Amino acid sequence: MSTNADAVFHYHQRTKHQPNAYAKGPDSLDWANQPDPFRRFTGCESVKLPLPGMELACRFGDLDKPETIPPQPLTMNNLGLMLELSFGLSAWKQYDPDHWALRCNPSSGNLHPTEAYLICTDASLLQPGVYHYVSHDHALERRCHFAGDDLSGELYIGLSSIHWREAWKYGERAFRYCQHDIGHALAALSYAAACLGWSPELLGEASDADIASWLGLDRSDDFVEHEREAPDLLCRLRTNQHGCEAFDAQRLTQMTHGAQWSGKALRLSDRHFHRWPIIDEAAHQMQKPATTAERSQPYAFDLPTPSHNLAASRLIRQRRSAQHFDGTAASLPLADFHRILAALLPNAKPPFTAWNWPAQVHMLIFVHRVDTLKPGLYLLPRNANAITALKQTFATDFVWQRSAAPFEFYQLVAGDIRQAAKTLCCHQAIAGDSAFSLGMLARFAENVEAETWRYRRLFWECGLLGQILYLEAEASGVRGTGIGCFFDDMVHAVLGLRDHTWQSLYHFTVGMPLEDNRLQTLPAYAHLRGEISSEGKV
Structure with a gap:
């Protein structure tokens, strides 16, 4: 057994809950320094997406046969809808003075360590470059722009994790939960894309180092210490006009290395009272190298129609x-x-x-x-x-x-x-x-x-x-x-x-859920329409 594997087994065993001893975490929560649930960058251009909330004719049962859903054109409206149904807000909850946002992608403790990025090389849609998606504002922050005219006309979605967001509450076990949330987010992206007749192609062969470089996560000076992002997954978006050629990792590397980068991540917490070095050690031991490309060949079988066969977009937004x-x-x-x-x-x-x-x-x-x-x-x-x-x-x-x-x-x-x-x-x-x-x-x-x-x-x-x-x-x-x-x-x-x-x-x-009638539910993006404040208050 390798030394690295020993370290992984050690982390896993150490972070197990036992009836007489829970995994190591904070003795109390430092509420004054709870991490901001919304990552933002300062010093870079923000691109507002069209207002969210559009419903689609596609029903949830239609996703059982995604090949029958007509591909929608790749427009800013449809791109924004896919990002909303994947990573956007689904509602605000309010209880007396407290308020918090819910999202379409679930997260342990509603802490949302997952961040989403868009790499665009299609000049007909967006200025080519790397963008960070801000769910609260339903906007894209352009972290860099690509120089030159020799672009491939592709769209990629990258996912990363801010381990600190989860560790603030869950301590050493948080690394596990961050990985759960990446799986939640990938599935959320797949469902949302299918509603539009699109499909994300998981580029599982990519290394962590390459994903970090392509998304700008390896630019350590752009992030606050202890709040950096770990690279996880990269997908290429297959639409009716994109994602058919072989993936060219070298070309993507050339574009991002020659790009002009801007923006720095705003601080998420004023202080980091607790330190969980075992998370950094575990993440280091589990870095992914470049691997052989794999593509699944799933088999088809018929599922019965859902008993509550709602519009897929409505069902995704109502998930709680x-x-x-x-x-x-x-x-x-x-x-x-x-x-x-x-x-x-x-x-x-x-x-x-x-x-x-x-x-x-x-x-x-x-x-x-x-x-x-x-x-x-x-x-x-x-x-x-x-x-x-x-x-x-x-x-x-x-x-x-x-x-x-x-x-x-x-x-x-x-x-x-x-x-x-x-x-x-x-x-x-x-x-x-x-x-x-x-x-x-x-x-x-x-x-x-x-x-x-x-x-x-x-x-x-x-x-x-x-x-x-x-x-x-x-x-x-x-x-x-x-x-x-x-x-x-x-x-x-x-x-x-x-x-x-x-x-x-x-x-x-x-x-069957029991609803808490003390909680008030507010629309997800009423603050963009001026109906509620940006904090979710009426």
Whole structure:
């Protein structure tokens, strides 16, 4: 085993929650220095995008067959709509004097460590250069412009993480949550692009160093210390007129190296009371080099039409993270449950159209209230090859009874497991009061030992699956929420796991939400129309 892999295992083990000791984090929150949730640069040109809020005719069920959605023209209106539905605001919430923004891409603790960038080499759309998207203002900040006329006419979307934003609240475990959020954001981008008949092509072969150079993240003097951004992913946008040629990384390097850069990132916090050096150490150990290009070949299968088949743009904007569930609500219809699970299987629809790698994560399902399905612990394998390995690894007393579903789905244990689900998820009632909850079990040691950066990729996959669950829950008339707090090794003990071969990396829960009537919901971008203040107040 490599020294780097040892360091990754050490980070992962150190940041596990245990019943008698949570992962190391701040003893109290320094509210006066909570990081600004909106990154802005000063000293560079701002390009306002057309006002957001347009609805599309495309329904959520239409995204099951993205090839049937007519590609929309690449205009500033449509580009702005894609960015809004991917990374923009979905609403403001207000409770007495407190107010906060919600976004279309979910985030642990609503802290939003993910930043989005646009690289444009199409002079007919924008002045060619690198742009940073500001969700609050629905605007692009031009960080650099490309010189010369020999441009390729392409559009790229880059994603990065500000680890400090998450570590301010969650301490050492925050690095995990940042990776979840990258997966959420990639899936959000895939869904939003599909609404327009477009598709992001994940350029998974790109190295971290190249992405940092292309987005200007390696310009250390442009960022406040401890608030720098780590490069994560780059996608090329495929529209009816872009993204058909082979990716030319060298050409992109030439353009960004010869560019004129401007702007400096504004400070997010006045001070950094806590330091979490293990996050920087872990990020260093998991840097991704350039790799061989991979492109997935997902298989197509039919999904039933969602029971709440709303306009896709409306459903994306209404997505919320449930805070509480009605533990006495009616059972979730079996058809809705089957559709939700089927959507998690690799297929030829968003967001898997933007995912290049084979499934490494499988679903441990805690069924509480689903019509005609016995409560108990179930397993949804996301590829057939995993079954043999899982049976050999799991506890020997599981029954492995095949359920009557249109895909492989196994009951492991029958019975009321609501209290167990709650206990495993740090005693959170949402895991037991829902219709079902789940844990995401990843093939862990094999990936980390092969290439340490795959640790991040496993969390990206979990976040991508989380976004599927969020939107499919809305399309079933219920609601979901991600659970980052769980007792890692207690979950493994339930399954009979004794080493790092498999690890639980993310939990999720779906059910009928209880609304908090004390909260006022305000429109996402009324402040751009002068209807509310820029802080979200009426």
